[in-house]
Amino acid sequence: xxxxxxxxxxxxxxxxxxxxxxxxxxxxxxxxxxxxxxxxxxxxxxxxxxxxxxxxxxxxxxxxxxxxxxxxxxxxxxxxxxxxxxxxxxxxxxxxxxxxxxxxxxxxxxxxx
Amino acid sequence: xxxxxxxxxxxxxxxxxxxxxxxxxxxxxxxxxxxxxxxxxxxxxxxxxxxxxxxxxxxxxxxxxxxxxxxxxxxxxxxxxxxxxxxxxxxxxxxxxxxxxxxxxxxxx
Numbered sequence: 001x002x003x004x005x006x007x008x009x010x011x012x013x014x015x016x017x018x019x020x021x022x023x024x025x026x027x028x029x030x031x032x033x034x035x036x037x038x039x040x041x042x043x044x045x046x047x048x049x050x051x052x053x054x055x056x057x058x059x060x061x062x063x064x065x066x067x068x069x070x071x072x073x074x075x076x077x078x079x080x081x082x083x084x085x086x087x088x089x090x091x092x093x094x095x096x097x098x099x100x101x102x103x104x105x106x107x108x109x110x111x112x113x
Numbered sequence: 114x115x116x117x118x119x120x121x122x123x124x125x126x127x128x129x130x131x132x133x134x135x136x137x138x139x140x141x142x143x144x145x146x147x148x149x150x151x152x153x154x155x156x157x158x159x160x161x162x163x164x165x166x167x168x169x170x171x172x173x174x175x176x177x178x179x180x181x182x183x184x185x186x187x188x189x190x191x192x193x194x195x196x197x198x199x200x201x202x203x204x205x206x207x208x209x210x211x212x213x214x215x216x217x218x219x220x221x222x
Contacts, residue, residue, distance in 0.1 A: 042117070042200070042212035043156070090155060098208040099144050099163070104155035 003027070006091050006105035013081050013112050021076040021108050023091030029103075030096040032074040034058075034066060036087040037107075043090065049074055050096070081112045115139045117213035119201050124219045125191055133186045133199050133216045141206020147175050147186045148200040150215065156200055159186070188218075196220045 004025040013019050025032065030051045035043040045058030049068040063085060065077045074093075078085055089108045094100040116138045125131040137145070144163040148156040160168055162177035162184060174187040186199055198215040205211055 040121075040214060042214045043202075044212070045210070098204045098210050099161075101146075101158045101161070102156075102210075104157070106155050 004091060004093055004103055004105040006089075006108050008108060009106070010109040011111070013078075013110065015082055015112055016080050019078045019081055019110070021078075021089055021091075021110070023074045023076070023105055024072050025074075025091075025093040025103075025105075026072065027093060027103065028071060029093035030071070031094045031100070032068065033092045033094075033102065034064070034074070034076045035090045035092065036060065036085075037090060038087050046076065046089075081110075083112045086110060086112045115205060115211050117201055117203055117211055119199075119213045119216045121214070122217045122219065124221060125188075127191055127193060127220055127222050129191050130187065130189050131191060131218065133188070133218065135184045135186070135201035135213060137182050137184075137201070137203045137211075137213075139182075139203050139205040139211055142179055142182075143204040143206065143208060145175075145177055145184050145204070146200075146202040146210070147184075148202065150198045150200060152197070159199075191220050193220050193222070 007022045033048045034046040047066040049055045052071045091105040092102040094102045118136045147159040150156040160175040167176045172189045177184045198217045200215045201213040
């Protein structure tokens with residue numbers, strides 16, 4: 001079944017630890033995105049990639065990094081986690097432009113203590 | 114700055130009709146999305162408007178007025194499964210997607 005997957009589903013992490021959230025899509029979409037969603041706030045874009053090999057910064061990129069080595073995978077890394085990074089993280093993909101529908105993964109619930 | 118306003122929460126009765134409004138102030142406009150998000154789940158696409166007018170899709174309709182910076186999502190014949198958050202998102206002049214905080218819709222029997 002075509003779609004987008006994320007791992008892990010949830011994670012509790014000690015502050016200062018490094019963590020990589022995984023995201024894989026099998027729809028051959030060019031564009032991929034990482035969002036965080038916090039209560040009372042809209043989805044906030046962390047990083048995006050318009051095509052394999054390129055990445056860009058979103059609204060809240062500090063403390064996060066991404067890579068896009070191929071079309072399918074778009075991992076998000078927290079180099080040294082802080083409590084303010086406690087959030088639900090969604091990965092999404094779209095065919096190519098902002099006018100294309102975004103398809104979201106199931107999310108990763110991350111708690112940093 | 115860029116801003117999207119939606120009511121935080123709305124309550125409606127099963128079988129009724131509800132209208133969820135979204136007003137936006139953005140640097141340009143290149144389209145507007147509505148997504149549905151059930152608690153603990155991912156957002157899923159509902160509708161896309163780029164021209165003024167009403168787009169109907171089954172029980173759900175979405176309206177856009179670009180001159181007023183305004184959209185609404187109309188849900189008819191409400192069902193309990195429609196209890197969810199509804200997210201409005203606008204594409205600005207830089208083709209960036211700006212998200213509203215969402216409207217939590219509570220359906221009562």
